[in-house]
Amino acid sequence: MINEGEEGALVEEWVELDNGCICCTVKHSLVQALEQLVQRKERLDHILLETTGLANPAPLASVLWLDDQLESSVKLDSIITVVDAKNLPYQLKMQRDSSSFPEAYLQIAFADVVILNKVDQASANQLEELEKEMRSINSLTKIIRSTRCQVELSMILDCQAYDSEHVAHLEALLEENRSLTTEELHDVGVRTICISEKQKLDLDKVRTWLEEILWDKKYSMDIYRCKGVLNIKNSDQLHTLQGVREIYEIVPAREWRKDETEMSKIVFIGLNISPWVLLFGLNWLDFLMMGDVFYAGKLLNQEVLRDCLRDCTA
């Protein structure tokens, strides 16, 4: 850490961690070290943690988010991924065609913000294609184009992506997606699915449904991230859902406003997401699908949905 000392001199300070990878072996001592830092410094606004280019963000995200719930002084604000506009198409293709550990996919799937860097090295068409591909992996992410990573700090700090009460972005996203059309469904890989439903949900049943998906990994779906607003039976409160891997939280956030439509909107980002399996679960929650489902950024129409359900119950 570099700080300003007496008479403006720069003072370098180090906090030493045991040897090991911060996303595996030393994740708990990392949290302790961060807390120590916060206690020692009065003027610490943000901590930017840079992992290696091969890191899997999942363990770090879970441990920092969990710590936030335990009222630690360190709070996870957002995960930012820098991608290279020139090389990303090659990396995604390589990982799609092999069974290797999909770091590039994981890092996009977990990103709350993607900085699409080196845009001077790609054509307008290539950039558009890349953004489309990234949005099909993670529709929730905010993409910022840059050269030499020059971005407004206000765009990457204070995003509150893990804040239970901060759902404005999610609501905007689901509105935004409405104009998309139906396309292919048979797609494997890391994808986003967005589900909206008008009927009120039974909270206990939603929990059971989520736990089957997140904990029991029903039908081999591997969910990295989930977020949502929920319209719960016998409650006048808008509830929010936040989840990172197996950990999830549903909390009443605020009363529904008069000008908003009371409905549930849930987003899952993960590997091998099967729309029909999720819908089968939803059907079991006792409601007919009245709302919309978007898969990899594309709207599935009601006919396709009904076919999915028929397939599941046959």
Ligand SMILES: Nc1nc2c(ncn2[C@@H]2O[C@H](COP(=O)(O)OP(=O)(O)OP(=O)(O)O)[C@@H](O)[C@H]2O)c(=O)[nH]1
């Ligand atoms: N043309 C172009 N080159 C860039 C841009 N951003 C970075 N570079 C160049 O890309 C090379 C790699 O940049 P680094 O910033 O060291 O890349 P890095 O991935 O952070 O490297 P690590 O130190 O391994 O983390 C350098 O030669 C940079 O000058 C960009 O927007 N456009």
